[in-house]
Amino acid sequence: MTLQEDRAKEKVWLCLKCNLPLEMGKVAISYMGNAFPVDLPRCPGCGQVYIEEDLALGKMFEVEKLLEDK
Numbered sequence: 455m456t457l458q459e460d461r462a463k464e465k466v467w468l469c470l471k472c473n474l475p476l477e478m479g480k481v482a483i484s485y486m487g488n489a490f491p492v493d494l495p496r497c498p499g500c501g502q503v504y505i506e507e508d509l510a511l512g513k514m515f516e517v518e519k520l521l522e523d524k
């Protein structure tokens with residue numbers, strides 16, 4: 455297993471500011487006063503988190519469903 459093969463297969467995101475490849479990391483998303491851990495691409499340089507619109511909407515929907523079940 456090499457890092458190069460990994461990178462070729464997966465979509466690599468670059469931070470616009472630092473030009474560094476983003477790393478997946480747990481980020482707490484706040485919704486209705488509760489924090490939920492989500493895996494999101496984050497810049498190791500400036501800490502900027504990138505959320506795709508589709509992903510963000512999907513997560514919000516999931517969170518909403520969870521809350522309604524309670």
Ligand SMILES: [Zn+2]
Nearest residue numbers: 469472497500
């Ligand atoms: Zn950055």
